[in-house]
Amino acid sequence: xxxxLAGLRVVEFASIGxxxxxxxxxxxxxxxVLRIDREGGNGWPNPIADRGRAxxxxxxxxxxxxxxxxxxxxxxxxxxxxxxxGVMERLGLGPDVLCAxxxxxxxxxxxxxxxxxxxxxxxxxxxxxxxxxxxxxAMGKPGEPAxxxxxxxxxxxxxxxxxxxGILAALWERERSGQGQVVDAAIIDGVxxxxxxxxxxxxxxxxxxxxARNLLGGAAPFYRCYLCSxxxxxxxxxxxxxxxxxxxxxxxxxEMIAAHYDEARWGDLTGALAGTxxxxxQAHWVRLFEGSxxxxxxxxxxxxxxxxxxxxxRQSFVEHDGLLQAAPAPRFSRTAGAIRASGDGEAMLxxxxxx
Numbered sequence: 001x002x003x004x005l006a007g008l009r010v011v012e013f014a015s016i017g018x019x020x021x022x023x024x025x026x027x028x029x030x031x032x033v034l035r036i037d038r039e040g041g042n043g044w045p046n047p048i049a050d051r052g053r054a055x056x057x058x059x060x061x062x063x064x065x066x067x068x069x070x071x072x073x074x075x076x077x078x079x080x081x082x083x084x085x086g087v088m089e090r091l092g093l094g095p096d097v098l099c100a101x102x103x104x105x106x107x108x109x110x111x112x113x114x115x116x117x118x119x120x121x122x123x124x125x126x127x128x129x130x131x132x133x134x135x136x137x138a139m140g141k142p143g144e145p146a147x148x149x150x151x152x153x154x155x156x157x158x159x160x161x162x163x164x165x166g167i168l169a170a171l172w173e174r175e176r177s178g179q180g181q182v183v184d185a186a187i188i189d190g191v192x193x194x195x196x197x198x199x200x201x202x203x204x205x206x207x208x209x210x211x212a213r214n215l216l217g218g219a220a221p222f223y224r225c226y227l228c229s230x231x232x233x234x235x236x237x238x239x240x241x242x243x244x245x246x247x248x249x250x251x252x253x254x255e256m257i258a259a260h261y262d263e264a265r266w267g268d269l270t271g272a273l274a275g276t277x278x279x280x281x282q283a284h285w286v287r288l289f290e291g292s293x294x295x296x297x298x299x300x301x302x303x304x305x306x307x308x309x310x311x312x313x314r315q316s317f318v319e320h321d322g323l324l325q326a327a328p329a330p331r332f333s334r335t336a337g338a339i340r341a342s343g344d345g346e347a348m349l350x351x352x353x354x355x
Contacts, residue, residue, distance in 0.1 A: 003030020003328070003337040008171075009352055010034065011073050012053070013060075013080025014042045015094075017151065018159030018187070019110045020049050023080055025164055028328035028337045029051030034076070036060065036069050043071050048325045056345025066092055072345075073098050073105065075352040078167055082110040085120050095182045105180040106170045110163050112154075114186030126154035126187070131193035132210075133158070138198065142212040142219075158190030213263070215239070221270040222247075222260065225299055232282035233299035236273070247294035248273075251276050 008031040012023040020042070027033040028051075035053045038060075056072075070093065073079055079098065081088055088094045092272030095107040109115060116176040130136045130153050131146075140147035166183035174180060198216070201207045206214050218224045222244055225233045238244040244260045253272055259265035278287065282298050289296040300308060306317035306324050310343040318327045320339045 002335065003028070004332055004335040006030035008032065008078065009076045010080065010333065011036060011069075011076040013069075013079070013081040013088075014038050015082070015110065016042050016044050017082070017155040018163060019080055019082035020046065021156055021160040022108070022110065022163045022167075023053065024051060025160070026051050026078070026167075027340055030335070030337060031078075032348060032352075034072060034345050034352075036072065036345070047323060051320065051325070052340035052342065054343035054345045054348035056349070060091055060093065069093060070098065070101065072349050072352070074102050075349070076102070076105065078106045078108060079172070080108045080110065080163070080167075085111065085115045099180055099182070103179055104174060106167055106174065107180065107182045108155070108163055108167050108185065109182060110159060110185050112159075112187045113186050114189060117305075122348055122354040126151040126190050129154045129187040130159065130191050134199070135191050135197050138209045138211065138214060138217055140211055140212075140217075153194070154187050154191055158192075159185065159187040162190035162193070169348055219266075221266050221273055226274055226277035228277055228282040228285065229279060230281035230283075234277060234282060234285050235297050237295040237297075239295075243293050243295050246292055247289075247296060250288055250292060252293055270332075 004028060004142065008026070010023060010026050010031045010033045012019065012033055012035045014020075014035060014037045023033050023035065024314050033053045035050075035055045037055050037057045039057055056068075058068050060069050073093075073101060081093075089096070091290055097107075097279055099105050099107055111120070112129050113119045113122065127148055128138070130149075133154075135153055136146045136148075162187035163183065166185050170181050170183055198207065198209060202209055208219075211217060211219060213219050217222055223239060224237050227233055236247065236249045241260060245257050248257045251273075253276065256265075256272055259269045286298050305311060311317055315325050316327055318339065319325075325339075328339060331337075
């Protein structure tokens with residue numbers, strides 16, 4: 001066993017998206033994770049996000065399955081579930097029952113809308129939650145429908161990461177009180193919190209959330225991607241004047257350094273950068289900007305990224321079960337995390353019950 005969470009016992013009720021991701025992170029950091037799965041799985045098999053668990057298939061709609069699950073939770077520190085509000089209560093596995101049996105239990109609830117509110121029991125997905133959080137409206141080009149990002153913003157940025165933060169905070173508080181509690185992690189709340197970095201800058205005039213003027217949304221010619229002659233892309237992001245000047249000098253466009261934050265010249269600057277980058281393949285620009293502070297990088301695919309020299313040097317990706325996948329993060333100086341082997345849920349519970 002390794003990792004700062006070694007010895008922590010987690011029961012994960014099978015769900016999709018942020019719930020499994022949160023359980024993966026806890027496992028990577030050393031926790032013993034027992035997934036209570038349903039027959040046929042969750043419909044989204046994922047050999048990477050599903051790593052590091054022991055699994056037991058249990059029908060929690062039946063009394064024998066509910067009893068097995070309740071017995072497992074009685075020996076756990078943390079529970080993760082991603083059902084719609086009220087479902088766990090109807091099954092007899094809600095926090096009123098399980099926390100009474102195990103007062104030190106941290107009961108983690110992962111939903112889109114939260115446990116209450118007029119939309120709490122409605123279906124939704126990442127795009128729905130970020131639409132109501134103010135995030136989606138700021139993404140894309142003016143005059144076009146909003147650009148739909150990967151589920152990184154809602155499910156994982158606003159979802160699993162806030163669930164993890166809540167669980168760890170509750171565990172810290174339990175050290176003083178000796179009591180567990182319920183963590184209500186709603187994606188819509190998490191994304192609203194993420195948006196404070198942008199809504200807080202808008203009143204200061206540092207950025208605008210209008211798509212035509214949003215520095216960080218692609219409106220600025222120095223914070224966007226450009227096509228190269230081979231059809232591949234580079235990402236440019238020199239927000240600060242010294243970094244912008246470094247990029248322009250390497251591109252031979254010194255005469256346009258003064259156009260950096262002059263919005264009246266952004267059209268000309270965009271044309272100059274687009275034409276320049278389109279004149280050479282991506283590999284040319286990689287060589288040109290190597291070792292500079294110009295903030296220019298190749299846009300790599302998910303298959304290409306693990307082979308970049310920086311990732312290779314940091315061992316950011318490791319091979320496990322025949323798949324190249326992200327190594328546990330973050331890193332610790334004494335208690336390094338590790339990808340754990342899968343196991344049998346029945347055997348893990350016997351080990352817990354024998355503690």
